[in-house]
Amino acid sequence: MIALTLAATPLHAADPDLDTLLARLARPAPDSTSFVEVRYSSLLDKPIVVSGHLEHQADGALVRRVESPYQEVTILQGENVSVERAGSKPRQFSLDRAPELRGMLASFGALLKGDRPMLEQYFAVTVSGSDALWEITLAPRSEKLKRRLSSIVVDGAGDRPRCFTLHEPDGDESLMALGVDGPGDLPAPPERQALEAWCTGSTSQ
Numbered sequence: 001m002i003a004l005t006l007a008a009t010p011l012h013a014a015d016p017d018l019d020t021l022l023a024r025l026a027r028p029a030p031d032s033t034s035f036v037e038v039r040y041s042s043l044l045d046k047p048i049v050v051s052g053h054l055e056h057q058a059d060g061a062l063v064r065r066v067e068s069p070y071q072e073v074t075i076l077q078g079e080n081v082s083v084e085r086a087g088s089k090p091r092q093f094s095l096d097r098a099p100e101l102r103g104m105l106a107s108f109g110a111l112l113k114g115d116r117p118m119l120e121q122y123f124a125v126t127v128s129g130s131d132a133l134w135e136i137t138l139a140p141r142s143e144k145l146k147r148r149l150s151s152i153v154v155d156g157a158g159d160r161p162r163c164f165t166l167h168e169p170d171g172d173e174s175l176m177a178l179g180v181d182g183p184g185d186l187p188a189p190p191e192r193q194a195l196e197a198w199c200t201g202s203t204s205q
C-alpha cells in the first residue's frame with residue numbers, strides 16, 4: 001500500500017535536485033494511473049504479479065484497485081484502512097495499530113504535497129542520477145520502521161516516476177511499475193535483475 005500514495009503523480013523533467021523534484025511531484029487530485037506490482041519473497045517459488053490502477057481521490061483517499069489475477073480494493077482514508085476482496089469478507093483496521101505504517105504513509109503524503117520537512121521527519125532522503133534518469137532513496141530514521149523496511153527507491157525517467165521498490169530487511173522486495181497496462185509491458189518472465197534494470201533505464205525491455 002505504501003507505494004500507491006505517489007503513483008498518480010508524474011514529474012516534469014528536472015535536474016536531480018530534491019527540492020525541484022518535490023515541487024514538481026505535487027499534483028492535485030483526483031488522478032489515476034495503471035500499475036503492475038511484482039512481489040519477491042524467499043517463501044515463494046516464483047514472484048506474485050498483480051496489476052490494476054492506483055487512485056488519489058478528490059477527498060484525499062488513496063485507493064489501490066487490483067484487477068488481475070483477482071479483484072481487490074484497498075482504501076486508505078485518514079487513519080482508516082479498508083480491504084475488500086472478491087469472495088471474502090471486507091476487513092477494516094486503524095493505523096493506530098501500526099504507527100510505523102502511519103509514518104510511511106505520512107511521508108508519501110508529504111511527497112504528494114512537496115513537503116520536505118514532513119518527508120525528512122521519517123526518512124533520510126538522497127537523490128542521484130541525471131535529468132534523464134534519476135533516483136530518490138528513502139531510508140527510515142526510526143528503529144521501529146527499520147524493522148519493517150530497509151529502504152524505498154523511486155526510479156524515474158525524464159518527466160515521470162517509473163518504479164517504486166520497497167526493500168525489506170530479510171531481502172524480500174516489492175516492485176511497482178507505473179504507467180504500464182499489464183505484465184506484458186515488462187521484461188518476461190518477471191526476473192528480478194531484468195526488472196530492476198528496466199526500472200533504472202538500463203534496458204528498455
